[in-house]
Structures are given as structure tokens and as C-alpha cells.
Amino acid sequence: MKIEGRWYPCDDGVVRPVISGEILAGNGSWEPALFLLDTGADRTVFSAAQLSGLHLGPITTRDRLGGVGGMTESVVVDTQIRLTHDADGKFLFKGRFAALTMLEALDMCVLGRDITDLFAVIVDRPGNAVTLVGQRHRYRIEEA
Numbered sequence: 001m002k003i004e005g006r007w008y009p010c011d012d013g014v015v016r017p018v019i020s021g022e023i024l025a026g027n028g029s030w031e032p033a034l035f036l037l038d039t040g041a042d043r044t045v046f047s048a049a050q051l052s053g054l055h056l057g058p059i060t061t062r063d064r065l066g067g068v069g070g071m072t073e074s075v076v077v078d079t080q081i082r083l084t085h086d087a088d089g090k091f092l093f094k095g096r097f098a099a100l101t102m103l104e105a106l107d108m109c110v111l112g113r114d115i116t117d118l119f120a121v122i123v124d125r126p127g128n129a130v131t132l133v134g135q136r137h138r139y140r141i142e143e144a
Contacts, residue, residue, distance in 0.1 A: 002086040002137045003119070005037055005130030010107070017123045017130040019111055024080040026055035033081075034108050037130060039121060041112035044081070045074070046099035050109050054079070058099065072105045074098050081115070083132075 005019040017037040022030040023046070033050055051058070058075035081093040093115055100106050119132035120139060133139055 001089075001091065001133075001135040003083050003091065003132040004086070005132070007125065007128065007130060008034070015125075017125075018108070019083060019130065019132065021084075021111075022082040023050065023054060023109075024082070025053070026057070030082060035111035036108050037116070037121065037123060038110045038112060039116070039123060041110045043112040043114045044093075044097050045106065045110045045112065046077070046097060047106040047109050048100045048103045051075075051077070051099040051101075058101075073101050075101060086137075 003019060005017055007015045008018040009015050019035045019037055021033050021035055023033045025031045031050075031053055033046075035044070046054075054077070056077040056079055058077055060075055076096050076098055078096050080095075081097070083091045083093075085091050095114070116132065119134040122129050122131040122133060122139060124130075
């Protein structure tokens with residue numbers, strides 16, 4: 001299985017690796033979401049803006065999430081994430097995901113190692129590749 005991402009030009013002018021996906025909302029609809037492919041993130045986190053559109057019942061937690069910008073308050077939600085793979089099929093991740101509550105804390109959702117550890121993660125700017133590889137697919141590094 002192969003899930004393709006892309007290099008996305010963000011509002012601050014920096015191009016970042018992203019994967020497009022969907023999150024199951026409280027009303028049963030699938031809401032589109034853009035996930036930053038962060039190889040250093042321990043877990044998947046929804047932005048506050050994304051959370052507000054999902055209409056899910058957040059569960060309070062004492063967990064504080066931290067990154068370069070410092071520590072911030074978070075909640076968790078029980079939901080599902082759906083990513084499209086190369087055969088136009090859907091790969092489904094069910095679970096309890098963290099979400100930030102402050103809009104300024106995170107511009108987009110983050111795809112963390114709770115999901116990416118299931119794949120080989122390719123983030124290759126010179127080769128213009130952002131790909132999650134798993135199951136029947138493999139990759140090879142060759143000398144040029």
C-alpha cells in the first residue's frame with residue numbers, strides 16, 4: 001500500500017510535507033483535513049480550527065502537548081481518520097486523538113508516529129516525494 005502526499009506551500013512561505021485525509025465528524029460526515037507529516041511528532045494532533053468543525057464531544061485531559069512553541073492545553077476525541085491509498089481504497093485509523101484548544105497553537109493537523117510508525121515514511125524534498133509505504137510496497141536506496 002502506498003499513500004501519496006505532497007509538498008505544500010504554507011502561508012508563511014515555507015513548503016512542508018503533507019498528507020490529505022479525512023476525519024469522521026460527530027454528524028457522521030467525513031471532513032477533509034490536511035496533515036503535516038511530522039517525523040518527530042509522537043502522536044497525531046488535530047488543530048483547534050479542525051476540531052471546531054468536527055462537532056465531536058471533547059474529553060478533557062490533563063495532558064499538555066509541547067513543541068517548538070512550548071506547552072499548550074489539549075483535549076482528546078474518539079474518532080476515525082481515513083487516508084486514501086494507491087488503489088483508491090481507504091485506510092482507516094480508529095482511536096482517541098489529541099486536539100489543541102487554542103487557535104494560534106497549531107495551523108494544521110499533525111500526523112504523528114502513532115500512525116506513521118505503521119509505514120516506511122519517505123520525505124524527499126529533492127526528489128519531490130512525500131509517501132507512506134506499507135504492506136506490499138517497498139523502496140530501495142541506490143547510489144546515483
